[in-house]
Amino acid sequence: MPRTSPSKDVSLKALELFQICARKGSLQATASEAGLSISTVSHHLRNLEDHLGVDLFNHTRRPMMLTPKGQIFLRNIDDALLSIRKAKAEASAGSVAEASYMRIGSIEDLDSDITPELAVYLSKKMPECDFLYYTGSSNSIIGMLRDRQLDIGVSIRPPERLPDLHDRPLFRDPFVVVLPAKTESSLVDVVANKSKLPFLQFSSDLIIAQQIEAQLRRLGVTLPNRFECGNNQILMAMVAAGEGWTITTPLLFSRAQRFQPRLRMHKFPGKSFSRTLALMTTPDCSQTIVDLVEVQMRTLIQDHVISPFHVTTPWLRNHVNLIDR
Secondary structure, X not given: OOOOOOOOOOOHHHHHHHHHHHXXXXXXXXXXXXXXXXXXXXXXXXXXXXXHOOOOEEOOOOOOEEOHHHHHHHHHHHHHHHHHHHHHHHHHOOOHHHOOEEEEEEEHHHOOOHHHHHHHHHHHHOOOOEEEEEEEOHHHHHHHHHOOOOOEEEEEOOOOOOOOOEEEEEEEEEOEEEEEOOOOOOHHHHHOOOOOOOEEEEOOOOHHHHHHHHHHHXXXXXXXXXXXXXXXXXXXXXXXXXXXXXXXXXXXXXXXHHHHHHEEEEEOOOOOOEEEEEEEEOOOOOHHHXXXXXXXXXXXXXHHHHHHHHHHOHHHOOOOEEOOO
């Protein structure tokens, strides 16, 4: 029997909860993301269905599945909710100083100096704003942006295109080879797996590991998988101790200052390749704030990464640079 439609207007909260639940497929997950109780979420969704007079979900399925009418409804409200969020963000941040809440994620590669200085800078520019900072891997930051748990993220741009996020390339970070300072093996022999030094690699689930693997595959180089690690400092410590060699980037090398006297960084032999550090945002994030963050990030990267390398490692001058806007 079709539902009867009461006269009460549909609330924006109900539409937002419907969108989250359609993505999560669970009342509990929706409640957790929205910071509400399960009963409150259920109440909003039932009221929405009652208002429309149709079932949007098949409530007997787990995970919850959209009905055909629910799928049509979701397609129609996605763009509308995006426009509403963008309008709210722009209205609240017409003046940066009046912004009230901002969630920012940053990769661990920047947590020793760049991210802390960015936090201090933004707190002065946005005195009325409450900030939430998150540090993690690029994969986790991108996932949180997609789930609307972050507004802005500084991460490595993945190989695949992300149509649901906006990104602004900041910095080109070329891949380099790092060897123990006292190794007698030549760079060419090491990379060709003709030395006794084993290859120490990043964990295969990380974007950086996937980029390195793809390049080695293009070059026809196969290296035994003897050691994987998701922590840059551990990799640098192992190489410094003479336990192997690795492929990394100047940015990551610069984070391992205590080990650098026992390390040697070399240009990657053959065709060069690099990763891109980018400012990634949700489509509805205030462009005023994104502009502010981008300008400061470029300044900090230039001061803490690029300029020092141009002085200490001249061969990097044509490789380590900001990407033009």
